[in-house]
Amino acid sequence: MPGTLEGPLKAFAGDLDKCVRCGFCRELCPVGDLYPWEANFPRGKVQLLRALARGSLRVSNYIVDRMYFCTTCGYCSKRCPSGVRTNEAFEAARAEFIGLGLRAPEGHLRVVESVLRLGNPFGEAEGDRERWMPPWLRAGRRSKVLYWAGCMASYRLEETAISTAKILNAAGLDFTTLGRAEGDCGSILIRTGYWREAERLARENTKKFEGLGIGTLVTSCPGCFRTFANDYPKLFGIDLERDLGLEILHSSQLFERLMREGRIIASGLDMKVTYHDPCHLGRHMGVYxxxxxxxxxxxxxxxxxxxxxxxxxxxxxxGGFRSAHGELSLRQAARRAGQLSDLAVNAIVTACPFCVVNLRRGIEVFGSDMPVYDLPAFLEGATSRAK
Amino acid sequence: MGLEYGRLSEGLIAELESIVGPENISTRAEDLLCGSYEATPLIECKPDAILAPRTAEQISEILVLANRHRIPVTPRGAGTSLAGNSLTVAGGICLDMSSMKSILEFDGANQTIAVEPGVVCDTLNDYLADRGFFFPPDPASSSAATIGGMVANNSGGNRALKYGVTKDHVLWLEAVLPTGEIVRTGSRTLKSVSGYDLTRLLIGSEGTLAVITKVGLKVMPLPEARAVSLYIFDDVEEAVRTAVEIKSSGILPSMLEFMDEASSKASFEYAKMDCPEGCAVLVECDGWREAVEREAESIHRIALRRGPKFFERASSREEMERLISARKAALPALSRIAPTIFMEDFTVPMTKIPEAYARIARIPEGLDAPIGISTFGHIGEGNLHPNFLFDGSDPEQRRAFRKALDVLYREVVIPLGGSITGEHGVGLSRGDYMELEHGARVVGLMREIKRVFDPNMILNPYKAKGGPWPPPMDIGGPH
Structure with a gap:
């Protein structure tokens, strides 16, 4: 096994050297806090990668596991005063290892295989992807807007997809979906290091967009949003904005615009809520x-x-953490849900179907019955009231 | 003088494993590497095993075993020390205390709290803030630093000017002696003078006398109001003199900080703050709203007399935090301009700060290799952090840095009546200068105290007050 890394991690050699080991990244690291072992904290991971790059350590299963022991929440990258792109380096390290012929740990591999085989991470039939679609919604129609529901909203949180479609329809938007042809965006493959396979998906998805005449691509899932808007151009040189003239939006951005234009009428929700920022929407994409x-x-x-x-x-x-470390993921969800439910509010709202599902499980474990809404379902409730 | 230690055999490792459980011990090369460093640059020392104990009883068993076989044991919190304090110089066991992180008992009426040593400073303050209290010591690393590490190093930080350092807030300690006994020092009461103050002796002992397993702290009610103001000056002397005048004016700010041009530029860049380049003075007042307003206005008048090119008063809690977090990030932010930053930590009487600053600025002139200096610090306490900026991979620059340190302590700090360390500790890097500050007899007393606690010298060998210190610090290149 080569000691010196020549793949995607090579671009981060300068970053790794910038780390002054101040340890500021230990703060708020969810996995480090769950299992406070230095190699689990970002600083430890950076030092391991640095040792690999210098050849003083060789790639081992233990190091591979450490790099996958991360939710890719990106807090450490934002926190680092030295400007080390920690999260990006860990994702690149995963891709480096896969490029060296290693495999992702078992839990991650399960979802990767499902994506490759079925086009979704849940082992669900491809045909069931459009199960959520109301009869009035036609897939694959030439339209101005393509609503990309994503795997989580299609298979596990249909309320998100249904509410989104209803809101867009009520706003009079000319939109369509890809229905059963939607498939996976590639986010999970990217996050787990399977970049070659993700690139293939990215090219297939680009072809799907080409024939529809769309000008806007809107997603429910921040992971899909980050993947289309950031990862496709950065990792694969596929710039949907430049190449296809596509505007890529997260649904929260589109809702905000439609509200401003007076096309979504919502009001009268007499409740106090708190908002949970999804990592991929907030820290990774700057949408707060x-x-x-x-x-x-x-x-x-x-x-x-x-x-x-x-x-x-x-x-x-x-980052595949939920699939690979279910119990730890749930503990983190319970802790976050507990933090939020300690506030004097009636509900938690977020803008990510993954967060909704995990926080709902977390709040149950925490012992609260506070409702957790994804933004579309929450907004749809307010629009119904406004009628 | 070297110390003789036993070897951590496979049999001993198996015994240690039976004490802490297999998931809380590692001898893997990868984990040993992760236990070989802290925030101190250039020095790395690998332990032979890392253990993450969960209870004082486990630590007691570990120490009995280690003492019997003369295995070095070095406790470690978050590894944010800056003087090699938690590095395992003699190998042996690294005792990672991060897993002992429970908040044990909060008593609002008596304003006390008991915690395990692995609780992080900011986590404790989040917990206390929800209840209307705070724990004042506020090191720049408060987001990661553990209470145990802060006690062991007697950490100071930004608010020491008004609130003192860690030792001023510790009531009692539970600790395990190197010989395995679990002891309790101090009292739950605010006043107690029964016996020698062993609590104060353990505070700042850098893990050389005992392993701290519980900490009883006194906490303070959160002030009603705060005001945070930033002043930027073209001229370093104007900035320094402004700070001296504020301190001498009879006002007691909760924070009086200084950053020279290079460190303020790096910090403001990190915090994405649009400020002009220059030397910064950051002041915080806290207390009753009306008092804070009056103090902030008086400070403003003093600062304006010195002609700052820029000033800003934070108008919201978020802005206050942004200004303070920029200051806290000064050290790591400097890594944006030099590959190696070695941070020093001296104190002098506040009025000697301008002279000290001027002498430090001249240090590079007498060196054989280019060494940059950028200084920031808690100017209100006369505690400056000159940061030596160089390339640690270059042997000539490393030698020049050694010389710069010598000049700093022998020709600046001690002649001006100062101390070689205000808050970072002696650790590995300042042992050479202990006699210079304290004289041979006092250092001898410290060594005798170490022997009383730790006859086999197993706890954090070669460090702090306990000596003996290793030969002049070997600053090797990075591993």
């Missing part, structure tokens, strides 16, 4: 205000937790 504006626009009072915006704790579901 649109979901908040939508919540306020619906008439609800927004109560902020001190750990919100870029400081928001992860729900524990990201």
């Amino acid at each position: 205000d649109p979901p908040r504006n939508v919540i306020r626009g619906a008439g609800a009072e927004l109560v902020e937790h001190s750990k919100s915006r870029w400081l928001a704790s992860c729900c524990g579901a990201g």
Whole structure:
């Protein structure tokens, strides 16, 4: 096994050398806090990668496991005063290892294989992807907007997809979906290091978009959003904006715009809520205000937790962590749900179906019955009221 | 003088494993590497095993075993020390205390709290803030530093000017002696003078006398209001003199911080703050709203007389935190301009700060290799952190840095009546200068105290007050 790394990690050699080991990244690291062993914290991971790059350590299963023991929440990258792109380096390390012929740990591999075989991480039949679609919604129609529901909303949180479709329809938007042809965006493959396979998916998805005449691609899932908007151009040189003239939006951004234009009428939600920033929407994509504006626009009072915006704790579901470390992921979800439910609010709202599912499980474990809404379902409730 | 230690055999490792459980011990090369460093640059020392104990009883069993076989044991918190304090110089066992992180008992009426040593400072303050209290010591590393590490190093930080350092907030300790006995020092009461103050002796002992397993702290009510203001000056002397005047004016700010041009530039870049380049003075007042307003206004008048090119008063809690977090990030942010940053930590009487600063600025002139210096620090306490900026992979620059340290302590700090360390500790890097500050007899007393606690010298050997210190610190290149 080569000691010196020549794959995707090579681009991060300068970053690894910038680490002054201050340890600031230990703060809020969800996995380090669950299992406070230095090699689990970002600083430890950086030092391991640095040793690999210098050849003083060789790639081992233990190091591979450490790199996968991470929710890719991105807090450490934002926190690092030395400017080390920690999270990006860990994702690149995963790709480096896969490129060296190693395999992802078992739990991650299960979802990877499902994505490759069935186009979704849940082992579900491809045909069931459009199960959520109301009869009035036609897939694959030439339209201005393509709504990409994503795997989680299609298979596990249909309320998100259904509410989104209803809101867009009520706003008079000319939109369509890909229905059963939608498939996977590649996020899971990217996060788990299977970049070659992800690139193949990215090219297939690009072809799907080409024939539809769409100008806007809107996603429910922040993971899909990050993948289309950031990862495709950065990792594969596929710039949907430049190449296809596509505007890529997360649904919260589209809702905010439609509200501003008066095309979504929502009001009268007499409740106090707090908002949980999904890692991939907030820290990774910098989208903090649109979901908040939508919540306020619906008439609800927004109560902020001190750990919100870029400081928001992860729900524990990201980066394949939930699939691989179910129990630890749930503990993190319970902790985050507990933090939020300690506020004097009636509900938790977020803008990510993965976060919703994990936080709902977490809140149950925490012992609270506070409702957790994904933004579309929450907004749909307010629009129904406005009618 | 070297110390003789036993070898951590496979049999001993198996015994240790039976004490802490297989998931809490590692001898893997990868984990040993992760236990070989802290925030101190250039020095790395691998332990032979890392253990993450969960109870004082486990630690007692570990120490009995280690003492019997003369195996070095070095406790470690978050590994944010800056003087090699937790490095396992003689190998042996690294005792990672991060897993002992429970908040045990909060008593609002008596304003006390008991915690395990692995509780992180900011986590404790989040917990206390929800209840209307705070724990004042506030090191720059508060987001990671553990209470155990702070007690062991007697950490200070930004608010020491008004609230003192860690030792001023510790009521009692539970600790395990190197010979295995679990002892309790101090009292739950705010006043107690029965016997020698062993609590104070353990505080700042850098893990050389005992392993701290519980900490009883006194906490304070959160102040009603705070005001945080930033002043930037073109001229370093104007900035320093502004701080001296504020301190001498009869106002007691909760924070009075200084950053020279290079460190403020790096910090503000990190915090994405749009400030002009220059030397920064950061002041915080806290207390009753009306008092804070009056103090902030008085400070403003003093600062304006010195002609700052820029000033800003934070208008929200978020802005206050942003300014303070920029200051806290000064050290790691400097890594943006030099590959190696070695941070020093001296104190002098506040009025000697301008002279000290001027002498430090001249240090590079007498060196054979280019060494940069950027200084920031807790100017209100006369505690400056000159940061030596160089390339640690270059042997000539490393030698020049050694010389710079010598000049700093022998020609600046001690002649000006200062101390070689204000808050970071002696650790591995300042042992050479202990006699310079304290004289041979006092250092001898410290060594005798060490022998009383730790006859076999197994706890954190070669460190702090306990000596003996290794030959002049070997600053090797990175591994």
